Amino acid sequence: xxxxxxxxxxxxxxxxxxxxxxxxxxxxxxxxxxGKSGCVIVKDRRIVATGxxxxxxxxPHCDEVGHLIKQVLDEDGTARxxxxxxxHAEQNAICQxxxxxxxxxxxxxxxxxxxxxxxxxxxxxxxxxxxxxxxxYHAAQETRDMFQLAGIELVVVDSSVESYPGQ
Numbered sequence: 001x002x003x004x005x006x007x008x009x010x011x012x013x014x015x016x017x018x019x020x021x022x023x024x025x026x027x028x029x030x031x032x033x034x035g036k037s038g039c040v041i042v043k044d045r046r047i048v049a050t051g052x053x054x055x056x057x058x059x060p061h062c063d064e065v066g067h068l069i070k071q072v073l074d075e076d077g078t079a080r081x082x083x084x085x086x087x088h089a090e091q092n093a094i095c096q097x098x099x100x101x102x103x104x105x106x107x108x109x110x111x112x113x114x115x116x117x118x119x120x121x122x123x124x125x126x127x128x129x130x131x132x133x134x135x136x137y138h139a140a141q142e143t144r145d146m147f148q149l150a151g152i153e154l155v156v157v158d159s160s161v162e163s164y165p166g167q
Contacts, residue, residue: 015045016132019110020157023134026050027112031061032086035162037112039089041097041104041128048102051092055085062086074139090119094126104128113162114140114154124150131155135162 013021019040027038030053041049055061062068068085087095090111097104105127109115114137115123123131124146130153137143138161147154 016110016155016157019047019108020132020134022047022050023110023112026052027089028052030054030089031063032067032083033062034067034083035112037089039093039112040110041093041107042110043104043107048104048107049093049097049100051087051089051094051096053086053089054092056087060085088116088119090115091122094122097126108132113137114156115143116140117142117146119143120146123147124152128152132157134158135160137162 019042023038023040025038026040027036030036030038032053035053037053039051040047062083062085065085067083069081070084072080072082074080090109093109094104096102107128108130109123109128110132112133113135114133115131116137116139120143129151131147132155134156135158136156144154146152
């Protein structure tokens, strides 16, 4: 049991389970069906920002005009397909907080899978102290290393790797 996830009364979800279930609801708004995910940022057990995978305001969404796929080559030579039309859920939640002047220092972030490298850099930069991910991300070793260096607690609920179409 982690400090951010005290035991609950019988029949009640833990705080982590509660916020992860809300993250699933936020993810339903995602406009890209690849890696459809959401993010909930919480401070003192109060939601301060949410985000989901989608294009920036005023830009066309994948579910309207299709994906904008780019091929990325991993260090081991594995070619992966990424849709770059959208902003990641974590990025959208952090941007939402910035837009409305909400400081994220000391907050907790709940997400579908371990954040990518870029999201991890943002998470470190804004002072988030704890990240709870439902699953592993196939390319998250740098994220784990950064979080360890920054003193950010990373909790992964399910050690299986998140997979999505065309990954």
